[in-house]
Amino acid sequence: xxxxxxxxxxxxxxxxxxxxxxxxxxxxxxxxxxxxxxxxxxxxxxxxxxxxxxxxxxxxxxxxxxxxxxxxxxxxxxxxxxxxxxxxxxxxxxxxxxxxxxxxxxxxxxxxxxxxxxxxxxxxxxxxxxxxxxxxxxxxxxxxxxxxxxxxxxxxxxxxxxxxxxxxxxxxxxxxxxxxxxxxxxxxxxxxxxxxxxxxxxxxxxxxxxxxxxxxxxxxxxxxxxxxxxxxxxxxxxxxxxxxxxxxxxxxxxxxxxxxxxxxxxxxxxxxxxxxxxxxxxxxxxxxxxxxxxxxxxxxxxxxxxxxxxxxxxxxxxxxxxxxxxxxxxxxxxxxxxxx
Amino acid sequence: xxxxxxxxxxxxxxxxxxxxxxxxxxxxxxxxxxxxxxxxxxxxxxxxxxxxxxxxxxxxxxxxxxxxxxxxxxxxxxxxxxxxxxxxxxxxxxxxxxxxxxxxxxxxxxxxxxxxxxxxxxxxxxxxxxxxxxxxxxxxxxxxxxxxxxxxxxxxxxxxxxxxxxxxxxxxxxxxxxxxxxxxxxxxxxxxxxxxxxxxxxxxxxxxxxxxxxxxxxxxxxxxxxxxxxxxxxxxxxxxxxxxxxxxxxxxxxxxxxxxxxxxxxxxxxxxxxxxxxxxxxxxxxxxxxxxxxxxxxxxxxxxxxxxxxxxxxxxxxxxxxxxxxxxxxxxxxxxxxxx
Numbered sequence: 001x002x003x004x005x006x007x008x009x010x011x012x013x014x015x016x017x018x019x020x021x022x023x024x025x026x027x028x029x030x031x032x033x034x035x036x037x038x039x040x041x042x043x044x045x046x047x048x049x050x051x052x053x054x055x056x057x058x059x060x061x062x063x064x065x066x067x068x069x070x071x072x073x074x075x076x077x078x079x080x081x082x083x084x085x086x087x088x089x090x091x092x093x094x095x096x097x098x099x100x101x102x103x104x105x106x107x108x109x110x111x112x113x114x115x116x117x118x119x120x121x122x123x124x125x126x127x128x129x130x131x132x133x134x135x136x137x138x139x140x141x142x143x144x145x146x147x148x149x150x151x152x153x154x155x156x157x158x159x160x161x162x163x164x165x166x167x168x169x170x171x172x173x174x175x176x177x178x179x180x181x182x183x184x185x186x187x188x189x190x191x192x193x194x195x196x197x198x199x200x201x202x203x204x205x206x207x208x209x210x211x212x213x214x215x216x217x218x219x220x221x222x223x224x225x226x227x228x229x230x231x232x233x234x235x236x237x238x239x240x241x242x243x244x245x246x247x248x249x250x251x252x253x254x255x256x257x258x259x260x261x262x263x264x265x266x267x268x269x270x271x272x273x274x275x276x277x278x279x280x281x282x283x284x285x286x287x288x289x290x291x292x293x294x295x296x297x298x299x300x301x302x303x304x305x306x307x308x309x310x311x312x313x314x315x316x317x318x319x320x321x322x323x324x325x326x327x328x329x330x331x332x333x334x335x336x337x338x339x340x
Numbered sequence: 341x342x343x344x345x346x347x348x349x350x351x352x353x354x355x356x357x358x359x360x361x362x363x364x365x366x367x368x369x370x371x372x373x374x375x376x377x378x379x380x381x382x383x384x385x386x387x388x389x390x391x392x393x394x395x396x397x398x399x400x401x402x403x404x405x406x407x408x409x410x411x412x413x414x415x416x417x418x419x420x421x422x423x424x425x426x427x428x429x430x431x432x433x434x435x436x437x438x439x440x441x442x443x444x445x446x447x448x449x450x451x452x453x454x455x456x457x458x459x460x461x462x463x464x465x466x467x468x469x470x471x472x473x474x475x476x477x478x479x480x481x482x483x484x485x486x487x488x489x490x491x492x493x494x495x496x497x498x499x500x501x502x503x504x505x506x507x508x509x510x511x512x513x514x515x516x517x518x519x520x521x522x523x524x525x526x527x528x529x530x531x532x533x534x535x536x537x538x539x540x541x542x543x544x545x546x547x548x549x550x551x552x553x554x555x556x557x558x559x560x561x562x563x564x565x566x567x568x569x570x571x572x573x574x575x576x577x578x579x580x581x582x583x584x585x586x587x588x589x590x591x592x593x594x595x596x597x598x599x600x601x602x603x604x605x606x607x608x609x610x611x612x613x614x615x616x617x618x619x620x621x622x623x624x625x626x627x628x629x630x631x632x633x634x635x636x637x638x639x640x641x642x643x644x645x646x647x648x649x650x651x652x653x654x655x656x657x658x659x660x661x662x663x664x665x666x667x668x669x670x671x672x673x674x675x676x677x678x679x680x
Contacts, residue, residue, distance in 0.1 A: 213585025245553025294644030304634030
């Protein structure tokens with residue numbers, strides 16, 4: 001999608017220089033910086049430190065990383081690099097899908113340039129899936145619904161291009177419609193405030209930021225027509241693991257009869273899990289709540305402490321929304337309504 | 341309650357120096373600074389700028405402010421000072437109660453030192469009410485319930501002393517019980533992270549900070565036994581206006597069968613309003629979401645920007661929780677169960 005008017009992806013192969021390029025999302029919205037590497041360890045660290053994040057982008061990054069790993073360090077591909085990438089984040093299943101795809105390809109004899117092509121193909125499939133999701137979702141949202149609330153960033157930064165939750169919004173916008181997006185700021189990492197709002201500004205879509213705790217009240221006030229979120233892992237029964245705060249949204253949506261859509265490519269489904277109870281939930285460090293990072297008046301990045309010294313925090317990064325609270329899951333294969 | 345081991349109130353009369361003293365809550369938890377004044381305008385500004393906040397503390401501050409106003413500027417008491425104080429904040433009804441009390445006293449001929457005594461009495465009545473609330477609440481919470489979630493700051497900073505929502509927690513703690521408090525950080529102003537967690541640390545009560553969006557998930561995980569919040573205004577039918585995010589909590593509490601208690605002195609009830617629909621909700625500036633203030637590594641206060649330039653935000657400061665979602669309202673007069 002657009003950055004300063006030019007098309008861009010969250011992660012891609014630079015054929016001219018033979019390296020993988022990604023956007024360091026930790027610097028957004030203040031600085032737009034692209035990084036490039038031929039070293040798989042840089043990509044593993046990019047996932048781990050959340051320089052790249054979002055389930056489909058993580059998957060594509062791992063695919064590129066394992067292609068590079070085979071090229072620069074083939075002897076340690078199975079013993080070091082596969083477990084290295086699989087251990088970077090625990091919740092998003094796309095990561096494990098991507099690692100499985102690359103492992104199988106190497107086992108089947110794919111080598112070098114062909115592995116890069118496979119990773120490119122993996123990323124391209126995600127983008128095609130997002131476009132299809134966008135078409136299906138625009139259909140759902142076209143039924144008179146235009147004020148759309150979203151949580152975290154399930155935009156193109158999270159999903160290589162187009163985004164999952166945002167694909168329908170971008171599709172409508174490019175058709176000349178005028179959706180309005182309520183963006184949950186999404187504590188503690190503020191992906192809504194920092195990433196989704198920035199994406200909307202870049203693309204010219206009208207949006208307004210909300211405190212996470214205000215979303216239910218906006219629904220009660222009748223100011224929300226639909227909710228669209230992404231997913232990090234979906235169990236066989238339709239339970240959805242997504243950014244912490246999604247479950248609370250689903251309760252308010254149900255209370256007010258507001259449709260809640262989950263947008264996710266089929267790589268997000270984990271058919272090995274019967275229900276959401278089996279999804280491992282990443283717990284992250286307390287400092288994400290105790291400190292905030294932003295830009296000071298001089299334009300410098302600065303980290304400030306928000307709470308008293310000695311305060312502890314509990315920081316589950318995801319929660320599980322039961323399928324009963326979800327109106328439909330939208331993938332590239334269609335609109336799926338969990339059975340109640 | 342305790343600050344560095346010494347008893348302290350959010351607002352009080354300093355008889356030795358003949359001035360009103362308050363804690364500048366905007367500097368907490370980083371700096372504990374008490375201010376003193378004989379000028380009513382300082383107190384009006386303290387309310388307006390949220391140097392003092394919390395419905396009962398606001399009421400007591402207005403009472404002291406109007407006593408000072410009569411002493412230093414009696415000619416403008418009715419035309420200037422009464423509307424000045426009534427216009428400082430729109431949602432907390434205690435403010436209007438306190439202004440009514442002082443207006444009536446002046447009309448009845450109370451003057452000078454007697455007005456100060458009346459304000460002291462007003463503040464003391466709030467503290468006594470809180471102690472009674474604490475006794476009633478400890479009773480509710482003593483039924484095996486010990487992991488208590490609270491939102492915003494309905495502690496002693498908000499309510500002169502003891503607090504409203506925290507009164508039962510402090511009562512249990514001083515009885516030698518060991519309650520654990522889940523503290524919602526409470527965006528956008530982070531009163532939970534900055535004030536409630538600080539209060540708990542000072543008093544030695546065990547507590548853990550949570551992102552507001554994590555509260556519902558903690559309930560789903562079975563880690564919350566009760567919710568206790570304060571109130572800024574309560575309508576005749578039991579609808580409660582409180583800090584934004586309270587309504588979302590009430591939906592999750594209902595879903596999981598967790599009791600949700602509202603603690604508020606009777607000065608918080610507004611019997612002139614039939615339901616919560618009539619309560620005016622303060623909308624505050626977008627900058628509360630777009631920026632964060634904290635302490636940098638050098639110990640200096642610093643304001644950092646969190647979102648991209650050009651992003652707009654919607655910032656309702658309160659929401660209304662319908663009485664049906666509330667287990668009981670606890671005032672100094674007893675435990676009141678709204679009729680369903």
